[in-house]
Amino acid sequence: xxxxxxxxxxxxxxxxxxxxxxxxxxxxxxxxxxxxxxxxxxxxxxxxxxxxxxxxxxxxxxxxxxxxxxxxxxxxxxxxxxxxxxxxxxxxxxxxxxxxxxxxxxxxxxxxxxxxxxxxxxxxxxxxxxxxxxxxxxxxxxxxxxxxxxxxxxxxxxxxxxxxxxxxxxxxxxxxxxxxxxxxxxxxxxxxxxxxxxxxxxxxxxxxxxxxxxxxxxxxxxxxxxxxxxxxxxxxxxxxxxxxxxxxxxxxxxxxxxxxxxxxxxxxxxxxxxxxxxxxxxxxxxxxxxxxxxxxxxxxxxxxxxxxxxxxxxxxxxxxxxxxxxxxxxxxxxxxxxxxxxxxxxxxxxxxxxxxxxxxxxxxxxxx
Amino acid sequence: xxxxxxxxxxxxxxxxxxxxxxxxxxxxxxxxxxxxxxxxxxxxxxxxxxxxxxxxxxxxxxxxxxxxxxxxxxxxxxxxxxxxxxxxxxxxxxxxxxxxxxxxxxxxxxxxxxxxxxxxxxxxxxxxxxxxxxxxxxxxxxxxxxxxxxxxxxxxxxxxxxxxxxxxxxxxxxxxxxxxxxxxxxxxxxxxxxxxxxxxxxxxxxxxxxxxxxxxxxxxxxxxxxxxxxxxxxxxxxxxxxxxxxxxxxxxxxxxxxxxxxxxxxxxxxxxxxxxxxxxxxxxxxxxxxxxxxxxxxxxxxxxxxxxxxxxxxxxxxxxxxxxxxxxxxxxxxxxxxxxxxxxxxxxxxxxxxxxxxxxxxxxxxxxxxxxxxxxxxxxxxxxxxxxxxxxxxxxxxxxxxxxxxxxxx
Ligand SMILES: Nc1ncnc2c1ncn2[C@@H]1O[C@H](COP(=O)(O)OP(=O)(O)OP(=O)(O)O)[C@@H](O)[C@H]1O
Ligand SMILES: [Mg+2]
Numbered sequence: 001x002x003x004x005x006x007x008x009x010x011x012x013x014x015x016x017x018x019x020x021x022x023x024x025x026x027x028x029x030x031x032x033x034x035x036x037x038x039x040x041x042x043x044x045x046x047x048x049x050x051x052x053x054x055x056x057x058x059x060x061x062x063x064x065x066x067x068x069x070x071x072x073x074x075x076x077x078x079x080x081x082x083x084x085x086x087x088x089x090x091x092x093x094x095x096x097x098x099x100x101x102x103x104x105x106x107x108x109x110x111x112x113x114x115x116x117x118x119x120x121x122x123x124x125x126x127x128x129x130x131x132x133x134x135x136x137x138x139x140x141x142x143x144x145x146x147x148x149x150x151x152x153x154x155x156x157x158x159x160x161x162x163x164x165x166x167x168x169x170x171x172x173x174x175x176x177x178x179x180x181x182x183x184x185x186x187x188x189x190x191x192x193x194x195x196x197x198x199x200x201x202x203x204x205x206x207x208x209x210x211x212x213x214x215x216x217x218x219x220x221x222x223x224x225x226x227x228x229x230x231x232x233x234x235x236x237x238x239x240x241x242x243x244x245x246x247x248x249x250x251x252x253x254x255x256x257x258x259x260x261x262x263x264x265x266x267x268x269x270x271x272x273x274x275x276x277x278x279x280x281x282x283x284x285x286x287x288x289x290x291x292x293x294x295x296x297x298x299x300x301x302x303x304x305x306x307x308x309x310x311x312x313x314x315x316x317x318x319x320x321x322x323x324x325x326x327x328x329x330x331x332x333x334x335x336x337x338x339x340x341x342x343x344x345x346x347x348x349x350x351x352x353x354x355x356x357x358x359x360x361x362x363x364x365x366x367x368x
Numbered sequence: 369x370x371x372x373x374x375x376x377x378x379x380x381x382x383x384x385x386x387x388x389x390x391x392x393x394x395x396x397x398x399x400x401x402x403x404x405x406x407x408x409x410x411x412x413x414x415x416x417x418x419x420x421x422x423x424x425x426x427x428x429x430x431x432x433x434x435x436x437x438x439x440x441x442x443x444x445x446x447x448x449x450x451x452x453x454x455x456x457x458x459x460x461x462x463x464x465x466x467x468x469x470x471x472x473x474x475x476x477x478x479x480x481x482x483x484x485x486x487x488x489x490x491x492x493x494x495x496x497x498x499x500x501x502x503x504x505x506x507x508x509x510x511x512x513x514x515x516x517x518x519x520x521x522x523x524x525x526x527x528x529x530x531x532x533x534x535x536x537x538x539x540x541x542x543x544x545x546x547x548x549x550x551x552x553x554x555x556x557x558x559x560x561x562x563x564x565x566x567x568x569x570x571x572x573x574x575x576x577x578x579x580x581x582x583x584x585x586x587x588x589x590x591x592x593x594x595x596x597x598x599x600x601x602x603x604x605x606x607x608x609x610x611x612x613x614x615x616x617x618x619x620x621x622x623x624x625x626x627x628x629x630x631x632x633x634x635x636x637x638x639x640x641x642x643x644x645x646x647x648x649x650x651x652x653x654x655x656x657x658x659x660x661x662x663x664x665x666x667x668x669x670x671x672x673x674x675x676x677x678x679x680x681x682x683x684x685x686x687x688x689x690x691x692x693x694x695x696x697x698x699x700x701x702x703x704x705x706x707x708x709x710x711x712x713x714x715x716x717x718x719x720x721x722x723x724x725x726x727x728x729x730x731x732x733x734x735x736x737x738x739x740x741x742x743x744x745x746x747x748x749x750x751x752x753x754x755x756x757x758x759x760x761x762x763x764x765x766x767x768x769x770x771x772x773x774x775x776x777x778x
Contacts (some may be wrong), residue, residue: 043769065677065681066680067677067680086680086686087677087680087681088680088681088682088684088685088686088689089683090681090682091683092681093681093682094677094681094682096674096677096678097674098672098674100672100674100675100677100680102675102678102693102697103697104696113679113684113692114682114683114684117679117682117683117684117685117688117692133690161682162681165682165683171681207495274775283692290425
């Protein structure tokens with residue numbers, strides 16, 4: 001796979017594989033389904049569109065594949081504008097949410113289809129189909145019809161079919177959405193391996209945040225047609241730039257308040273429920289700005305510190321590797337803490353306790 | 369008492385459940401089944417029987433049937449035969465049943481009606497003793513062909529209707545020969561019926577496929593609205609529809625007036641678009657179109673757009689996508705629609721009768737003619753049986769090619 005192999009040698013190499021420039025889309029002329037999306041995907045990168053249902057992920061993918069035209073903006077493939085290019089000339093692999101395997105063709109015929117329309121000779125078709133089936137461990141299923149395959153097998157055929165003609169860019173629209181958790185996790189690992197081995201550029205759509213975390217080099221979080229944040233999984237988790245991102249990715253304590261003023265590196269926030277806390281600010285915040293204070297549950301530790309919550313343990317749930325505590329503050333504000341069940345085994349329901357968190361682990365996020 | 373889960377016990381339980389299921393479905397279809405047997409299967413069976421079983425003549429003239437049962441063509445009758453025939457004629461004349469027997473004979477022997485009725489009347493009450501007595505009444509009694517024909521008509525079980533339906537006949541020596549040139553009409557009609565049905569099916573497919581495609585890809589609200597236009601032919605009476613075709617197509621009709629008025633054709637060159645095969649084909653295509661559009665539409669509705677998109681994303685041009693992915697997926701609809709239209713067209717009667725003129729008549733029209741006018745029910749039944757057999761044969765071939773289990777009728 002020459003294209004892909006080259007891309008693999010220089011991940012994130014010079015030019016971008018895919019670029020959106022100020023792309024907007026409206027289906028009805030009034031509401032925007034995709035708003036002003038700008039992003040750039042490096043060669044060999046695994047980029048995920050993550051967002052709730054209806055946030056414009058599929059629409060963005062469809063525009064990239066050429067099935068919908070942007071209402072405004074331009075999309076570039078390998079730095080060439082493609083708005084005028086029909087879908088079959090774009091050379092993208094596409095795995096559809098419902099797999100879209102041709103029901104009237106066998107597995108082998110499905111895989112051979114993209115090669116036949118490219119006029120590849122018979123012998124090479126056979127070799128490439130065999131190789132693609134081996135890649136997804138489906139040797140021996142050549143003559144089956146899609147209807148005779150399980151959901152996971154169909155999904156693997158769909159992946160093999162999108163890769164068999166060696167596209168350098170592969171798009172996948174929630175390919176694992178219909179599968180159960182175990183199978184989904186197993187196939188996630190396979191997708192990761194395939195991406196590594198082939199070095200193709202992947203653009204992947206999901207609304208499952210843990211799937212996005214598992215697979216992606218970077219994640220674009222979509223909300224109402226806009227990209228809220230585009231970053232690698234770790235910084236997305238640690239440094240969410242907006243309240244939406246903070247609450248969409250992982251569990252989160254969010255409490256409303258207002259900025260009192262700067263204190264060195266941090267800002268001091270007065271919560272509506274009472275208490276003042278130090279937090280980092282993603283952007284400069286003027287005093288009196290309405291903000292939400294955002295803290296991950298695992299950052300709350302028993303004890304006292306610069307940011308301290310005192311309250312009663314309302315609920316304690318043992319979850320094997322950790323215990324989940326709900327702490328009720330004096331003004332009825334609730335905080336979720338995630339603690340090591342062995343170390344903090346004594347924290348019983350009903351007990352008074354105090355928890356602290358570092359100012360670096362809290363974010364003051366302005367309300368948009 | 370807990371039953372053991374041994375294999376025989378499981379098999380028995382399974383069989384019982386299956387049996388109950390089958391009885392339930394039988395009970396559900398029973399009313400329709402009875403209705404079909406009474407109103408459909410039984411009349412068809414009676415009709416088919418008529419095509420080879422014609423007892424009328426033998427019932428009226430039993431002695432003749434007996435006397436001619438082992439007739440050798442070319443021979444002339446012995447005195448005993450002459451006596452039997454003339455006795456039957458006298459008895460039938462008195463019972464006033466001679467007319468029916470004479471009509472039957474007339475189908476196989478032109479002029480046979482008058483021969484029998486006049487001879488019966490001329491005989492008075494006295495049976496003829498020798499052939500010469502009969503020949504004295506009518507010279508045709510002296511020809512072996514007369515007696516050969518009567519021996520055929522006297523048979524209760526006979527294949528002559530099928531021969532006639534295939535433009536064949538038995539000559540004086542009972543050899544199968546082609547019908548006389550001027551009487552050869554049925555093969556031509558069968559072929560024309562096949563051709564018209566095939567052409568109408570093709571036209572319905574050519575016109576219906578794009579319409580179904582558009583309807584299937586519109587929002588459901590809009591397509592339901594437009595579907596009304598397709599279904600309109602169903603909702604108007606057949607006569608109204610056919611009359612409107614006459615208004616449009618006749619030589620003083622709307623289209624011809626328009627063409628003449630705009631100067632495309634001269635007044636004396638008005639097109640003959642009705643009362644011929646063109647009229648039949650036009651009107652039948654119009655009337656049968658919904659039977660093609662509906663199955664196509666319902667199949668196309670269920671084809672997700674992602675198939676075509678997947679094909680395009682893999683590098684297939686719109687044409688290749690249509691030919692290799694979309695069209696094959698619509699085959700169940702094409703198969704069902706084609707079968708419905710073709711079979712309906714094969715048996716179509718009223719439209720060709722009204723707008724077909726001479727060259728637009730189909731096999732059903734001649735069957736109706738023999739049922740209603742000539743009263744040669746045996747021949748009508750034979751023609752109907754051949755049509756039915758042909759349809760069943762075509763259906764079997766068709767089922768082999770398309771696969772009935774893959775067809776989608778709605
Ligand atoms: N063809 C279309 N015509 C009109 N509106 C559409 C069309 N396709 C999508 N939309 C609308 O655009 C919005 C975004 O849809 P899109 O399919 O991109 O969402 P998504 O992020 O993929 O959601 P999901 O996770 O549910 O698949 C939705 O509100 C949807 O109703
Ligand atoms: Mg989607």
